[in-house]
Amino acid sequence: MNETISFKLNDKPVSLTTDGERKLLWVLRSDLGLTGTKYGCGKALCGACTVMVNNRAVRSCIVPVRSIKGKNVLTIEGLAKNGKLHPIQEAFVKHDALQCGFCTPGMILNAYSLLLRNPQPTRREIIEGMEYNLCRCGAHIRIIRAIESAAQEMKGAR
Amino acid sequence: MNEDEFRVSEYDCNTDLYPLSRREFLQSISSGIIIFFAVGEASTAKGQSRGKKRPDFNAYLRIGEDGRVACFTGKVELGQGAMTSLAQTLADELDVPLESVDMVMGDTALCPYDAGTWGSQTTPRFGPVLRAAGAEARAVLVGLAAVRLKVPKDRLDVKDGVVFDKTQKRRKVTYAQLAKGKRIERRLEQKPQVKAVSELNIIGKPHNRIDALEHVTGKARFTGDIRVAGMVYAKVLRPPAHGAKLKSLDTSAVDKIEGAQVVRDGDLIAVLHKNPDVAEKALTKIKAEYDVPEARFDDKSVFDYFVDNAGDGKVTQKGGNLESGQKLAKEVVEETYLNGYVSHATIETHSALAQFEGNNLTVWASTQTPFRLPQQIAGELGIPAENIRVIAPFVGGGFGGKIYNGQAVQAAKLAKIAKRPVQLVWTRADEFFYDAFRPAAVVKIKSGFTNSGKIVLWDYSIYGMGSRGAQLFYDVPHHRTTVSRKLRNGDGMHLFATGAWRAPDNSTNSFARESHIDIMAVKAKMDPLEFRLNNVTDERMRRVLKAGADRFGWTPAKKAPSGRGFGIACGSDINVPVVLFAEVKVDERTGKVQVKRVVCAQDLGLVINPEGVSLQVEGGVTMGLGYALTEEVHFKGGRILDLSFGTYKLPRFSWAPQVETVLIKADDSDAKGCGEPPIICVGGVIANAVYDATGARLFQIPMTPERVRQALASRAQHEVLTT
Ligand code: FES
Numbered sequence: 011m012n013e014t015i016s017f018k019l020n021d022k023p024v025s026l027t028t029d030g031e032r033k034l035l036w037v038l039r040s041d042l043g044l045t046g047t048k049y050g051c052g053k054a055l056c057g058a059c060t061v062m063v064n065n066r067a068v069r070s071c072i073v074p075v076r077s078i079k080g081k082n083v084l085t086i087e088g089l090a091k092n093g094k095l096h097p098i099q100e101a102f103v104k105h106d107a108l109q110c111g112f113c114t115p116g117m118i119l120n121a122y123s124l125l126l127r128n129p130q131p132t133r134r135e136i137i138e139g140m141e142y143n144l145c146r147c148g149a150h151i152r153i154i155r156a157i158e159s160a161a162q163e164m165k166g167a168r
Numbered sequence: 169m170n171e172d173e174f175r176v177s178e179y180d181c182n183t184d185l186y187p188l189s190r191r192e193f194l195q196s197i198s199s200g201i202i203i204f205f206a207v208g209e210a211s212t213a214k215g216q217s218r219g220k221k222r223p224d225f226n227a228y229l230r231i232g233e234d235g236r237v238a239c240f241t242g243k244v245e246l247g248q249g250a251m252t253s254l255a256q257t258l259a260d261e262l263d264v265p266l267e268s269v270d271m272v273m274g275d276t277a278l279c280p281y282d283a284g285t286w287g288s289q290t291t292p293r294f295g296p297v298l299r300a301a302g303a304e305a306r307a308v309l310v311g312l313a314a315v316r317l318k319v320p321k322d323r324l325d326v327k328d329g330v331v332f333d334k335t336q337k338r339r340k341v342t343y344a345q346l347a348k349g350k351r352i353e354r355r356l357e358q359k360p361q362v363k364a365v366s367e368l369n370i371i372g373k374p375h376n377r378i379d380a381l382e383h384v385t386g387k388a389r390f391t392g393d394i395r396v397a398g399m400v401y402a403k404v405l406r407p408p409a410h411g412a413k414l415k416s417l418d419t420s421a422v423d424k425i426e427g428a429q430v431v432r433d434g435d436l437i438a439v440l441h442k443n444p445d446v447a448e449k450a451l452t453k454i455k456a457e458y459d460v461p462e463a464r465f466d467d468k469s470v471f472d473y474f475v476d477n478a479g480d481g482k483v484t485q486k487g488g489n490l491e492s493g494q495k496l497a498k499e500v501v502e503e504t505y506l507n508g509y510v511s512h513a514t515i516e517t518h519s520a521l522a523q524f525e526g527n528n529l530t531v532w533a534s535t536q537t538p539f540r541l542p543q544q545i546a547g548e549l550g551i552p553a554e555n556i557r558v559i560a561p562f563v564g565g566g567f568g569g570k571i572y573n574g575q576a577v578q579a580a581k582l583a584k585i586a587k588r589p590v591q592l593v594w595t596r597a598d599e600f601f602y603d604a605f606r607p608a609a610v611v612k613i614k615s616g617f618t619n620s621g622k623i624v625l626w627d628y629s630i631y632g633m634g635s636r637g638a639q640l641f642y643d644v645p646h647h648r649t650t651v652s653r654k655l656r657n658g659d660g661m662h663l664f665a666t667g668a669w670r671a672p673d674n675s676t677n678s679f680a681r682e683s684h685i686d687i688m689a690v691k692a693k694m695d696p697l698e699f700r701l702n703n704v705t706d707e708r709m710r711r712v713l714k715a716g717a718d719r720f721g722w723t724p725a726k727k728a729p730s731g732r733g734f735g736i737a738c739g740s741d742i743n744v745p746v747v748l749f750a751e752v753k754v755d756e757r758t759g760k761v762q763v764k765r766v767v768c769a770q771d772l773g774l775v776i777n778p779e780g781v782s783l784q785v786e787g788g789v790t791m792g793l794g795y796a797l798t799e800e801v802h803f804k805g806g807r808i809l810d811l812s813f814g815t816y817k818l819p820r821f822s823w824a825p826q827v828e829t830v831l832i833k834a835d836d837s838d839a840k841g842c843g844e845p846p847i848i849c850v851g852g853v854i855a856n857a858v859y860d861a862t863g864a865r866l867f868q869i870p871m872t873p874e875r876v877r878q879a880l881a882s883r884a885q886h887e888v889l890t891t
C-alpha cells in the first residue's frame with residue numbers, strides 16, 4: 011500500500027510516496043539515487059548496506075522504509091562535511107583499509123556507529139563491533155588499524 | 169605446453185573480431201603524444217592486421233596538451249590495486265607526478281584489446297612493457313625539448329613533467345608545452361632503456377590507493393550503481409538444481425503486480441520492474457515445476473565417487489622410475505587428502521546493465537574479461553560484436569569468478585526482448601548457485617624417504633582438478649604426477665561449473681603436499697624446516713624458507729608434536745616461491761582453530777608497490793583462512809544447499825591473525841604478481857600447525873570444528889594403541 015514517507019536524509023528533508031513495506035536499501039538506491047549503500051546479501055548477513063538511522067547503524071536491506079518516518083538517515087554520501095572527509099574516511103584512505111571497496115561504505119558507517127557509542131574502544135571491542143560486517147578481499151587487518159587510528163584522531167579533535 | 173599457460177589461453181577470445189584498428193583509434197585522438205605498445209599476445213599479431221581488424225597493440229598512453237598522462241588498458245581494477253601500481257610504474261618512467269596520470273581501464277571502446285585480468289598477470293606481463301612505453305615517451309619528449317631549447321639531449325633532465333637544462337635550470341619546458349599542437353604517434357618497437365633500480369622514485373615506494381577517495385565517499389561506481397534513462401531491473405528465475413528441466417510454468421500471478429513484466433527466452437525467465445525489490449518480490453509469485461535428476465553424489469560422497477569412477481589419468485610429470493624409488497626408501501608413506509568445493513563469494517554479486525541504442529549495445533558489467541563479452545553476446549544474440557561496447561567499472565572482487573559473464577549475457581537478452589535498458593544484479597542466492605566453484609578434489613600421495621631423510625619416491629595422483637602447484641620443487645629422483653579429470657565414460661566429474669579460484673588447484677595441491685612432507689618429517693624424526701631444507705636445492709626457495717624462518721623465530725622442537733602450534737608450508741605459484749609460517753591455538757573442547765600469527769615470505773623480484781604487496785598478502789592470507797577452516801559448498805546432486813552467508817562462512821574480523829610480510833630483495837629480476845601466491849599455503853600451514861599443537865592430523869579441508877574434534881578423537885585412540 012502506498013503511503014507518503016518523510017524523513018531526513020543526510021541532513022536534508024525528503025518525502026516520497028511508496029509502499030511502506032519496501033526496504034530502505036532499495037528506496038535509497040533506486041528511488042533516491044544514492045548508490046553508495048550496497049547490496050551484498052539482502053538478509054542482514056553482510057553489512058554492505060549499513061546506514062545510520064538516528065545515530066545507530068542498521069542494515070537497510072531489512073528495514074521497512076515505513077519505520078524510518080520522521081527519523082534521521084545518514085548514508086556514506088553524507089558523511090564528509092563541506093568537502094572535508096570524516097576522520098574515519100581519512101583513516102581508511104591512509105591505512106589502505108580497502109581492496110575492491112565494495113564493503114567499504116558499510117564498514118565505515120558501522121565503525122562510525124561504534125565510535126559514537128565507544129569513542130576509545132580496545133582492539134577487542136573493535137573486532138566485536140565489526141564482526142558481522144563481511145569483507146571478501148581480506149582487508150580486515152587494515153580496517154581494524156584504520157578504526158584505531160580514527161579513534162585517536164577524533165579524541166584529539168574533541 | 170604446461171598447464172598454467174593452458175589455463176590462461178583457455179579464456180582468450182578470438183581477437184580477429186575485435187573492432188578497433190589503430191587508425192580508428194587515432195581518429196578518436198586529436199592531439200598529443202601517443203605511444204602504442206603490445207603486451208603478450210598482441211605483439212605476435214604483426215602482419216596479421218591486413219584484411220583483419222586486429223590491432224597490433226593492446227595498450228597505449230598519451231600525453232595531452234594539458235600535460236596529463238592517460239594510459240588506456242583493457243585491464244580491470246578488481247581491488248588488487250592494479251590502477252595504482254600501473255600509474256606508479258608509468259609516472260616513474262615518465263618523471264611526472266603520480267597525480268597527473270589517469271588510468272582508463274576496461275572499456276572496449278576506448279581501450280585496446282586485452283585478454284582479461286586474472287592469474288596475477290598484470291604486474292609481471294603488463295608492468296615491464298608499460299615501463300618501456302613510459303621510457304619511450306620520455307625519450308620522445310626529451311628529443312622535442314632538445315630542439316625547442318636548443319640544448320643537446322644529454323644535458324637535459326626531467327622532473328615532475330618539466331624538462332630542464334642541467335647546467336642552467338631556468339631553461340626549461342613542460343610536457344604540456346611540448347605536446348601542444350602536436351600529434352606524434354610512436355610504436356614501441358624495441359625495448360628502450362628503462363631506469364636503473366637506483367633511479368626509481370615512485371616504483372618501490374609505498375603508496376596509498378589512488379582510487380581510495382572514491383570508495384570511502386561512496387562515489388565509486390560499480391556496475392549496479394550505473395543508472396540510465398528508462399532502465400528497469402531484472403530478477404531471474406533460478407532452477408532448484410543444476411541439470412533440472414522445466415516442466416511447467418505459471419506466471420499469471422505476476423501480471424497482477426503493477427509494472428511487472430515477465431520476459432522469457434528459452435530457459436531464461438525473468439521479471440522486470442522499475443524497482444529491483446519489486447521485481448524480486450514478483451519473481452516469488454511465479455509457479456514453476458522442474459524435473460530434477462537424481463543425485464549421484466553429495467558433498468560427503470563426492471570424493472569416493474571421483475576415485476571410484478575416474479577414467480585413466482594422464483601423467484603430467486615424471487622422472488626416474490617409481491620401482492627404484494620404492495627400493496631406495498626406508499619407509500613408505502601413503503595418504504589421501506580431500507578438499508571440497510569453494511565459492512568465490514565476492515561481496516559484489518555479478519551485475520550487468522545492457523542498453524540498446526539503435527543497433528548498438530552498451531553493456532556495463534562486473535567482469536574480469538570485458539573483451540570476451542562482445543563475442544559471447546554476439547554469439548547468443550546474433551548481433552555483430554563490433555556493435556557491442558563493454559565497460560567494466562569498478563569491480564567488487566573477482567578472484568577468478570568473474571570471467572564467465574553469464575549475468576551480462578542474460579541482461580543483454582532481456583534488454584533486447586524488453587526493448588529497454590535492463591540492469592541485472594544477481595541475488596546472493598543466484599551468486600552461490602551460478603558461481604563456478606573451485607573444484608572439489610582428491611589427492612593421493614605415496615612417498616618414501618631414506619635413512620638420511622632424503623625423499624626418493626613421490627607418486628602423486630589428482631582426481632577432479634588440474635596440477636597447477638603440483639610441480640615438485642623438492643628434489644625427488646623418482647616421481648610421477650597423474651591427473652584424472654574425467655569419469656570412465658568420458659564425462660566430466662563435476663555436476664556444476666568449476667573454474668579458477670585465486671590460484672586454481674594450487675591451494676589443494678599445496679595442502680596435500682605440505683601435509684605429507686610434514687608427516688614424513690615426523691616419521692624421519694626431523695624438524696620440519698630441516699627436513700624441507702634437506703630436500704630442496706633450489707636457491708630461491710631456500711632463501712625464502714630461511715628468511716621466513718628467521719622472521720618467525722623458528723627453532724627446532726625437541727619432539728613432535730611440540731605443543732607450540734607452529735607450522736610451515738612451502739609453495740610455488742606463477743614462478744613465485746612462497747613460504748608461510750603460522751602459529752595456531754586449538755580449543756580442544758570445541759575444535760575451533762585460532763590462527764594467531766602468520767609470516768609470509770616470498771621472492772617477488774622487483775617490487776612496484778610494497779604497500780600493495782602487504783595488502784595483497786594480508787588479503788590472501790585472510791581469505792585463505794576461509795578455505796582452510798570453514799568454506800565448503802554443501803550440495804546434493806545438482807542442488808546447492810548453501811545459498812547464503814548464513815551457512816557459507818567467510819572469514820571474519822575475529823579470525824584476523826597478525827600477518828607479517830617478508831620480501832626477498834631481488835630488484836634486478838622482473839616484477840611478479842602477488843595476488844595469488846600467499847593464499848596457496850594457508851591450508852597446509854594451518855594443518856601442520858594444528859598437528860604441532862595437538863598431534864591431530866587433518867586430511868581434509870576445511871578444518872571445521874567438527875573435523876578437528878574427530879581428528880582429536882582418533883588421535884586419542886591412536887595413542888591408546890601405541891602405549
Ligand atoms: S545487504 Fe544488507 S546485510 Fe547484506
Ligand code: FES
Nearest residue numbers: 109110145146147
Ligand atoms: S574490500 Fe572487497 S569486500 Fe572488502
